[in-house]
Amino acid sequence: MSTEIDINLSRYSDWAFTASVLVLVLALLLLAVELASSRGRKVEQRELVGAAAGRASALGAAAGTVTADADRPGVVAAGSAPPLAERTGRAGLALVYLGIGLLLGCIVLRGMATSRAPWGNMYEFINLTSFCGLVAAAVVLRKPQYRALWVFVLLPVLVLLTVSGKWLYTHAAPVMPALQSYWLPIHVSVVSLGSGVFLVAGVASILFLLKTARFAEQGTGGLARVVAKLPDAQTLDRIAYRTTIFGFPVFGFGVIFGAIWAEEAWGRYWGWDPKETVSFIAWVIYAAYLHARSTAGWRDRKAAWINVAGFVAMVFNLFFINLVTVGLHSYAGVN
Template identity: 80%
Template sequence: MNTTHIDIGLARYSDWAFTSSVVVLVVALILLAVELAYARGRKVEARELVGATSGRGAAVGADSSTPGVIADTPTRSADERIGRAGLALVYVGIALLATCIVLRGLATARVPWGNMYEFINLTCFSGLIAGAIVLRKPQFRALWVFVLVPVLILLTVSGRWLYTNAAPVMPALQSYWLPIHVSVVSLGSGVFLVGGVASILFLLKMSPLADRDNGLGRMIQRLPDGQTLDRIAYRTTIFAFPIFGFGVIFGAIWAEEAWGRYWGWDPKETVSFIAWVVYAAYLHARSTAGWRDRRAAWINVIGFVAMVFNLFFINLVTVGLHSYAGVG
């Protein structure tokens, strides 16, 4: 797995693809936020128009059935076109981030998740792919605003403070368990991100803030209904839960081969296990009468916070057996 040859050209193209991905996703976030801010006004106008024409529905029906008369075809409003453009840029950003990851691997002739910079990129990519699958319906487009915010924060921290030059994998990671353990954990973490965002939005939707006639209240009202948000959170979490659990198990097997024990209560091991237990509690609460809805959602948010805490704090602040991950 180790190699002394690094393709500097491919590594540079990988860095350019990363920067381009962040820029494109920022523009996508702005466009989608514009649609979120103005779409409600369009819906209100549409309801008023329907109310105004309801009294003369018969006349309208007669006109529309008149031979030779073609009814006006509906046209997309400006904010809807902006939102569709923003969604298209999201897909471009995903493709650029995938290009960054692939080129990084080709430049180093190894799996491109051997340090924290590469791990965060893979986790964000997994989250974006999960979002592209779960939020593929047009009525979910507004949710992309809230998915892109944590993704862009993670990518900014990754590129600004966790970046490391393309290099061979360090000796501590020279194992066939690297591509297995890290990729599985990244996939689970990325999908958990979408579920955590959905639970946060569900809590906002169910809170008194949603009834206020101000900017925040109107933004919350623009979101899908609470039941839909809760269902998205549950389905993504129940998908990611076993994946992340297998990632922890694979890490324990790797630890036994590398350090002679399956579990040593290393800080990252400990917080990963705690996060997994919290998600188990969420799934249990979600199926328990009296704990569904808000209580279960709060547990899911706690699990999401534990995941983010585990991503950064453990490697940046604490000292443990996982401190090798490219952070000085």
């Protein structure tokens, strides 16, 4: 493995990281403006249906276009200019995609600068996990009516990237000898993908719990008004379930690949290292969620709480285990 570092490429990687964070912050602001400017889905649907019916009555059967789509709140059909909030949201989503591209550029340039897989320390691992979470969200939230959910996905991602860039940043360098294995890119990339998908699932379950909370049903308070603008509870539950179905086997394979690597490196598949233990616990929690989600009497809020517990275990595993405990995975690379 090459030990030479391309300083210029490393600098470009850092610039791409900074640009990505700034672009995602701006995207969050624009999407938050759209969310704040929109109305509750029930009110919006009633107004759209009423407007469409009134226009059809006034124009008669000769009317050839409809200016509002009652099945897709917030989406204006052809024939009328979208409102300012709609255009603001579209601009925010475009910036999200730009931020994803810049973060990918940061990761690729880091790898080119070090001539290795660019996830050998906590800074690089969090960047990769954040990228996977953003890509997963881009796939799951591709429908226009899901755009409001981006606000709640970007918040934890930006927290991760802020912690990564401010407190966990390390200069481009070769990885320590213990990590110089072909299993590094396999194990870490698969775990990062699973973790990123679980981030989306966790956010969806948290929003589902808020959506079905008593205060949301009563419609009182500022938080209730924000929650009222989100997709319905069944949609949030479905997003959480489907993303967990995908992330569960992916993360499981990541743990298995880590065990195979451990056997090659240390002569045993499993040693109950803190990282191994908490990863296994998180995986079991997600298995319990999938089982509860398909069991009568445990669906909805009970299952969602289990999914949130899995998300909390993943966050605990990411920060506390890597940065505080001492074990075979203590390679955070923090100066």
